[in-house]
Amino acid sequence: MNVQTGTLQPGEARCPAETTQEIIARDKVAAPVWAASESYEYLGSEDVSKDRYVDPAFASAEMERMWTRTWQMACREDHIPEAGDYYVYDVGPYSFIVTRNENGAIHAYFNACLHRGTKLKPSGTSGYTMNLKCPFHGWTWNLDGSLKEIPERWDFAHAITRRTCLPEARVERLGGFVWINMDPDAPSLAEYLGPEIKAHMAAWRLEDRYIYLHVQKSYPANWKLTMEAFMEAYHVGDTHPQVAPANGDVNSQYDVYGEHVNRFISALGVVSPKLRNRYSEKDIIDNFTLGDSSSLGGTRPELKDGERARQVMADMFRTLFESATNSDLSAVSDTELLDTYSYTFFPNLFLFPGISLPMIYRFRPDARDHRRTIYEVMFMRPKPRDGSQVETAEMQILQDHQSFAEADGMDPGFGIILDQDTDNLHAQQEGLEASAKPGLTLGDYQEIRIRHFERAIDKYIAMPPKLPDWTALQRT
Incomplete structure (x- = not known):
């Protein structure tokens, strides 16, 4: 005053x-x-x-500049309690398979085959899987993201020398939630939320x-x-x-x-x-x-x-x-x-x-x-x-x-x-x-x-x- x-x-x-x-x-x-x-x-x-609510160009800018940089709650840890459990989190055009591997580590893989881009798991699904297999041609990855199998491998000698692990978002856990971020340069979740909120x-x-x-x-x-x-x-x-x-x-x-x-x-x-x-x-x-x-x-x-x-x-x-x-x-x-x-x-x-x-x-x-x-x-x-x-x-x-x-x-x-x-x-x-x-x-x-x-x-x-x-x- x-x-x-x-x-x-x-x-x-x-x-x-x-x-x-x-x-x-x-x-x-x-x-x-x-x-x-x-x-x-x-x-x-x-x-x-009001443009931010009605302009499709603003929505596109959000997807390119904001959603790709922020920490998002993908699921609860209880959604994937055991190795092989997975939960698909979608935001806009992006889709992630959040899964737990045999060592208990949680990963958030981009939900797309590295062959021709087919989604490995349907949007909105969860369940159990022993591996991540493309339904189109059968390319398969282990739960740790490493390449397991390429059918007719003889025809892909040129691809074997390239990066073949599934790309993944960053993952952190807090409060029983699994948080993901697409930006490898983003601050940690603790920095993002601040010490007061973590407390x-x-x-x-x-x-x-x-x-x-x-x-x-x-x-x-x-x-x-x-x-x-x-x-x-x-x-x-x-x-x-x-x-x-x-x-x-x-x-x-x-x-x-x-x-x-x-x-x-x-x-x-x-x-x-x-x-x-x-x-x-x-x-x-x-x-x-x-x-x-x-x-x-x-x-x-x-x-x-x-x-x-x-x-x-x-x-x-x-x-x-x-x-x-x-x-x-x-x-x-x-x-x-x-x-x-x-x-x-x-x-x-x-x-x-x-x-x-x-x-x-x-x-x-x-x-x-x-x-x-x-x-x-x-x-x-x-x-x-x-x-x-x-x-x-x-x-x-x-x-x-x-x-x-x-x-x-x-x-x-x-x-x-x-x-x-x-x-x-x-x-x-x-x-x-x-x-x-x-x-x-x-x-x-x-x-x-x-x-x-x-x-x-x-x-x-x-x-x-x-x-x-x-x-x-x-x-x-």
Whole structure:
């Protein structure tokens, strides 16, 4: 604030209600350091150009300059637990076979035969294989990427002296995820994310969870528009009115970390500041336990005089989760049990590390249409404490006309929320293309994650193209 005039400087304005950190500070079980912190940075107030969402040339530049340089979550380690297990990860025109060899090492091979380019494994597949064999002419590679066999080898004496190992992307592991990068000169994953985020992930222990539900759906909107629909709580009042009576939406907290990670914290168990004079503490309990927005399956705690609904909900969640997981959660903070923590890992991953609904969102551009997005939702549970094996869920693919609520195992109330989030996308894509205005206007605080995300896009778009160099990606 300008001390002399008393006016707020750009980026200083906040919802006049209590802050997220003030809400969390009153909790009975205190928040950990990674939650009880803020990291906002004002990044300007200029409009964001609409061309990035509608121009196919911009999508091509992203593929040539950004996707080829960034760290992307390809799969979970649980997708490939044993030697020979593989998982195909596609992004735009690029495709990778992520597999584990006999020594336990994980590789991400470019999914193309070095003979005439046929895909070695179909897109969207996973499974087990003893080797990587081309279905066209039978050229075959070992799991370590070395050439195993060329049928009619006598006719390829000239090729044997050339590089014959499968080219591969860089691979790193963190939090139970397998991350890949096509750029051999890119910084390490730790440098890319920054030390603060690596410390956050260490606290979450996501490697101790597994995916029990995995749903994919395609949307008629650019991948960035689709991601940005989930980057702010500003939309809750109009898009999700059924949850506003128990959601601190416009006083949510927004943070940015370095160039590649940002987050918001949205407090639950409190009334939206916009509705504070209309709903009571009892109404908050009813919102959680009654109707389509309920996440508690009919369980309804009693609210005694003087009690805060948020604390009652936290205590009840703790009991429910302890019973479901056969674990002691007495040291887990109330905010981890209740609140929405949403982290964006550039370019296309969202992690929700909370206890109540840990999730993963992943977004990928459709290789055939820059106006379409492939959107995945993955839900996680703690792995059994006794070490017994669990099965990672296979992906369910929904058609355009289907609701998320139709997916087997999906909570109907949450499925409706996902539908509401994405129902706006087609109208937004068409509206941008019809608009006479050349850009989008963003809030300085509530939409800072969008600006931070688009600033990272601009950074990579400004670089020269960097297409994969297959010789540099081959081991000798």
